[in-house]
Amino acid sequence: MKSGRNWLRGGIAALGFAALGATGALAQEGDTIKVGILHSLSGTMAISETTLKDVMLMLIDEQNKKGGLLGKKLEPVVVDPASDWPLFAEKARELISQDKVSVVFGCWTSVSRKSVLPVFKELDSILFYPVQYEGEESERNVFYTGAAPNQQAIPAVDYLMNEGVKRWVLEGTDYVYPRTTNKILEQYLKDKGVPAEDIKINYTPFGFSDWQTEVSAIKDFGSAGKKTAVVSTVNGDANVPFYKELANQGVKATDIPVVAFSVGEEELAGIDTAPLVGHLAAWNYFESVDTPENEAFIKQWHQFIGNDKRVTNDPMEAHYIGFNMWVKAVEKAGTTDPDKVIAALPGIEQPNLTGGVSKMLPNHHITKPVLIGEINADGQFDVVDETDDLVPGDAWSDYLPDSKKLEADWTDPINCGNYNTETKTCGGTQ
Numbered sequence: 001m002k003s004g005r006n007w008l009r010g011g012i013a014a015l016g017f018a019a020l021g022a023t024g025a026l027a028q029e030g031d032t033i034k035v036g037i038l039h040s041l042s043g044t045m046a047i048s049e050t051t052l053k054d055v056m057l058m059l060i061d062e063q064n065k066k067g068g069l070l071g072k073k074l075e076p077v078v079v080d081p082a083s084d085w086p087l088f089a090e091k092a093r094e095l096i097s098q099d100k101v102s103v104v105f106g107c108w109t110s111v112s113r114k115s116v117l118p119v120f121k122e123l124d125s126i127l128f129y130p131v132q133y134e135g136e137e138s139e140r141n142v143f144y145t146g147a148a149p150n151q152q153a154i155p156a157v158d159y160l161m162n163e164g165v166k167r168w169v170l171e172g173t174d175y176v177y178p179r180t181t182n183k184i185l186e187q188y189l190k191d192k193g194v195p196a197e198d199i200k201i202n203y204t205p206f207g208f209s210d211w212q213t214e215v216s217a218i219k220d221f222g223s224a225g226k227k228t229a230v231v232s233t234v235n236g237d238a239n240v241p242f243y244k245e246l247a248n249q250g251v252k253a254t255d256i257p258v259v260a261f262s263v264g265e266e267e268l269a270g271i272d273t274a275p276l277v278g279h280l281a282a283w284n285y286f287e288s289v290d291t292p293e294n295e296a297f298i299k300q301w302h303q304f305i306g307n308d309k310r311v312t313n314d315p316m317e318a319h320y321i322g323f324n325m326w327v328k329a330v331e332k333a334g335t336t337d338p339d340k341v342i343a344a345l346p347g348i349e350q351p352n353l354t355g356g357v358s359k360m361l362p363n364h365h366i367t368k369p370v371l372i373g374e375i376n377a378d379g380q381f382d383v384v385d386e387t388d389d390l391v392p393g394d395a396w397s398d399y400l401p402d403s404k405k406l407e408a409d410w411t412d413p414i415n416c417g418n419y420n421t422e423t424k425t426c427g428g429t430q
Contacts, residue, residue, distance in 0.1 A: 038106025043083025
């Protein structure tokens with residue numbers, strides 16, 4: 001049987017487990033409870049991740065003003081993995097083994113998350129991951145507070161289909177999140193009757209800047225007489241020259257709309273958005289959402305950061321939800337011990353900033369609304385569509401043959417991240 005603890009083998013490993021099992025206890029033996037923050041503060045992803053470090057410091061500060069947790073103050077421990085994917089694993093190990101943190105909030109790209117997974121398994125610690133991702137994963141030690149594909153990518157395509165789009169450009173950065181998401185979207189489009197010749201898929205490296213040829217190819221593909229849209233999984237600072245080149249070549253939203261999954265208020269802050277008015281993004285939160293909860297969050301953010309021009313965005317809300325869920329789970333368990341907190345988290349609820357209440361599911365994903373936003377001239381998004389209800393995150397896609405039979409459930413009696421509903425075994429298709 002495959003599970004999150006099967007890395008232990010033999011007597012030596014058992015001794016290792018005895019030592020590692022003390023990690024959670026050690027984390028709360030001192031005067032503070034340490035909280036790890038694992039976000040890139042330099043390199044290509046700093047444009048997106050620095051704000052997540054800042055919001056975590058705000059949330060920790062707020063909790064300390066409430067009296068801390070379990071009678072102790074929370075102490076943030078910040079490291080910079082510098083957009084270097086192997087360095088994420090090294091820094092995660094450092095946070096858990098050396099700094100003795102009780103939990104880690106971090107990562108953005110899926111390649112960084114994949115890099116740290118073995119560390120969190122081995123050392124039996126907890127990661128809260130706040131960014132939309134490709135799904136096809138459920139780990140015992142990870143809680144996914146960003147969107148799964150059914151909470152972002154699929155609803156975005158449905159929206160564009162309803163707007164009459166017939167031809168599709170799937171444009172992404174060349175790594176696991178765009179490739180897996182586009183694999184799901186390609187199958188979904190074909191299932192909806194879209195012919196292969198009406199689907200164009202293209203990838204560029206991290207930090208890519210010379211977009212002239214790629215944007216020209218998008219324009220050519222869109223000149224076939226069918227309404228065309230771009231579904232963008234371009235990540236990090238490559239978005240700035242991408243959108244600039246769209247404007248340079250006169251690609252308007254009325255001609256070829258772009259819906260982005262990794263562009264929010266923070267990324268738009270460095271771009272002249274006037275030529276981009278009407279292009280879209282799919283998220284689970286926008287700063288422009290008009291609720292009392294969001295108004296209070298924005299006010300708190302501006303006061304903490306000391307700058308009224310600093311925007312909020314979706315991954316920040318995901319950290320807000322995840323952090324408060326972790327606090328509630330620790331209070332419920334009466335300890336920061338990872339095993340007890342992991343067991344306490346499913347079922348925990350936390351009001352989100354759009355007016356609903358998100359819930360941690362047995363598959364370690366949460367329920368979220370899905371919003372489609374249209375870029376306006378102020379660099380904000382006008383919400384043009386949203387789901388009626390909160391959507392449960394689906395770890396395994398219903399649109400991939402090998403995945404549709406899988407489910408994740410980390411509660412008894414299943415206690416498995418890839419349970420095969422046909423064979424009734426843990427371990428996926430094997």
